[in-house]
Amino acid sequence: MIIYEPKGKAYEYSPLALNYFSGCDHNCYYCYVNDQKGRWNPDYNHNVVEIKIDYDRIIKSAKKYKGCEKQILLSFTGDPYCQAENGETSKILEILNNFGHKVAILTKNPEKALKDIELIKSFGNRIKIGTTLTFDNDIHSLEWESGAPIPTSRISGLRQFSEAGVANFISFEPVIIPAQSLNLLSQVIPFVGSVKIGMLNYYKGIYKTIDWAKFLSDAVKILRDNGMDDKFYIKKNLNAYNKGVYLSENETNAEYHHL
Numbered sequence: 575m576i577i578y579e580p581k582g583k584a585y586e587y588s589p590l591a592l593n594y595f596s597g598c599d600h601n602c603y604y605c606y607v608n609d610q611k612g613r614w615n616p617d618y619n620h621n622v623v624e625i626k627i628d629y630d631r632i633i634k635s636a637k638k639y640k641g642c643e644k645q646i647l648l649s650f651t652g653d654p655y656c657q658a659e660n661g662e663t664s665k666i667l668e669i670l671n672n673f674g675h676k677v678a679i680l681t682k683n684p685e686k687a688l689k690d691i692e693l694i695k696s697f698g699n700r701i702k703i704g705t706t707l708t709f710d711n712d713i714h715s716l717e718w719e720s721g722a723p724i725p726t727s728r729i730s731g732l733r734q735f736s737e738a739g740v741a742n743f744i745s746f747e748p749v750i751i752p753a754q755s756l757n758l759l760s761q762v763i764p765f766v767g768s769v770k771i772g773m774l775n776y777y778k779g780i781y782k783t784i785d786w787a788k789f790l791s792d793a794v795k796i797l798r799d800n801g802m803d804d805k806f807y808i809k810k811n812l813n814a815y816n817k818g819v820y821l822s823e824n825e826t827n828a829e830y831h832h833l
């Protein structure tokens with residue numbers, strides 16, 4: 575439970591991260607954490623959130639990284655505003671703010687995060703909040719992410735942060751039904767600060783049925799038509815399918831999109 579440097583695909587999201595919940599009650603079918611942790615511990619059940627936070631250890635870690643000027647993502651192996659969260663995330667934010675850190679919050683429940691909006695605003699330009707959008711309707715969302723807020727809740731929560739002047743982003747990953755991701759992208763462009771677009775990893779082989787080159791081309795067209803040049807990042811795995819779509823250096827440079 576310390577700040578660490580993510581490797582590989584995770585680095586595309588953030589140069590530093592901090593995971594402080596074990597488990598997540600959003601119950602996403604495609605969640606990679608269960609498989610990953612289950613490899614080392616067959617009894618691990620990612621759907622159960624265990625809260626045993628060693629705040630002293632986190633304070634020491636925050637102190638060690640003081641002045642590093644690198645964004646810390648909350649979090650990779652759980653959701654900072656999962657249902658079980660009960661004030662722990664505000665304590666973590668207070669610690670990171672006290673040491674002047676830059677923070678990116680990624681949550682499927684930005685409406686719940688509104689309870690911490692004053693604390694979040696107190697970071698000034700050292701913070702941004704993002705959500706993941708997958709499905710454009712409640713039926714699919716509840717089928718695939720039964721414990722997570724429905725898409726309209728995520729959009730509404732993020733919009734309220736945007737209106738309050740908090741930097742924000744949306745992650746389109748995983749992309750499971752491309753037409754739905756494109757529909758969502760069109761809906762959020764009027765207020766979102768930046769966008770990250772990925773694909774679906776190896777979940778049940780579904781990715782093999784999708785025309786990723788077309789999805790990439792369609793997504794970039796929507797972004798360009800709406801003046802989002804350089805305000806989006808195409809993840810490496812999706813860009814590997816690129817068949818001639820022009821992307822600027824910033825649109826493929828993960829570091830440009832870190833705080």
Ligand code: SF4
Pocket residue numbers: 598599600601602604605606607650651652653682722
């Ligand atoms: S919100 Fe994230 S960590 Fe939680 S179950 Fe879904 S994919 Fe996994």
